[in-house]
Amino acid sequence: QNGGILLREQLSKRQGYREDVKVFTAKELEKATNNYHESKILRQGGQRTMYKRILVDNRIVANKKSIIGDPSQVPLLVYEYITNGTLFHHLHHDDVALDLPWKTCLRITIETAEALSYLHSTTSIPIIHWDIKLANILLDNNYNAKVFYFGASRLIPSDKARINTILQGTFGYLDPKYMLTSFLTEKILPMYFVSLMKEDNFHDILDPRVLTDENVDQLKKVAVLARRCVRTKGDVTPETQPRRYG
The missing domain is CATH 3.30.200.20 (Phosphorylase Kinase; domain 1)
Known part of the structure; x- marks a missing residue:
């Protein structure tokens, strides 16, 4: 058919x-x-x-x-067809004239998290993207986030809480627990900055284009949440609360 x-x-x-x-x-x-x-x-x-x-x-x-x-x-x-390129392009290419303000960056982050929450918790069989990174997040003309590229994605059967897989993904974005155990679960989240996220160097890892006196507290809260999401003990990472669709 x-x-x-x-x-x-x-x-x-x-x-x-x-x-x-x-x-x-x-x-x-x-x-x-x-x-x-x-x-x-x-x-x-x-x-x-x-x-x-x-x-x-x-x-x-x-x-x-x-x-x-x-x-x-x-x-x-x-x-x-998404015409505005990838999030990586907007954050790292010098030819992009318009810098993304913090409010837009936060919205893109939330929309990406909502997409992952939907895949993990709302679909009949949990779907693990397995390669979330800036280059796999597309932006439309209104800077709405679109999670892209499911070539490495995996399904977790309903009768299993985790599956054992061959290590795959982009180095620097792999979850630390997955790198240690090769166990893939719906709690596996990408990480990039965790190795730099220490008590004394928070400002060193921030993009100066989005840092202002007004949003520094919000930035710290988001960073703390992100650090919780990439703990090596996946069982203690935050639970996602998906929106209701349909």
Whole structure:
């Protein structure tokens, strides 16, 4: 059965479902990408290629095409096209003219945490992203956060609290307990600054572009919460409280 139709049928059974899942034909996708012309390629990976395409209503979307499996049945996914780049680009590239104010940074952090909370606690089977980092957080024109790239993600079966996996992810963002034990749970959260977060060097790890006299207390509270999230004892990290969807 067509995977898109099957997905729509499954979603329609959920409370609060909205009829906003569009199923495209192979011919529609070929036309929109000029038969998958190389000029339409946004990015390529080991197992998939992302194409930019324009729909008949002039909406721009991203089309992911798998390059493995049966060539007569190529899996295709169509995503919202995010035009504002990654959070990494906005924080670390000199050519970005507009610095992100602290209020926007905090909102992006909250939205990312809400996305992870949804994956961990609201889906029927918990989903672990496994590679959360700045380069995998996209921003739209209003700087709304979109968690991106699920190529390394894993499912945790309902009858298991954790699974044992081969160490994978981006060094510097891996959870300390995961690095020690290789056990993956819904309490695994990325970390970057934990090695620098000490009592006497809090200001040394802050981006001076967001630090002001007015928000220093809020910054400290966020840093303390982040440090709690990356404790080596995963059982004592904060519980996520997901919003109710649907």
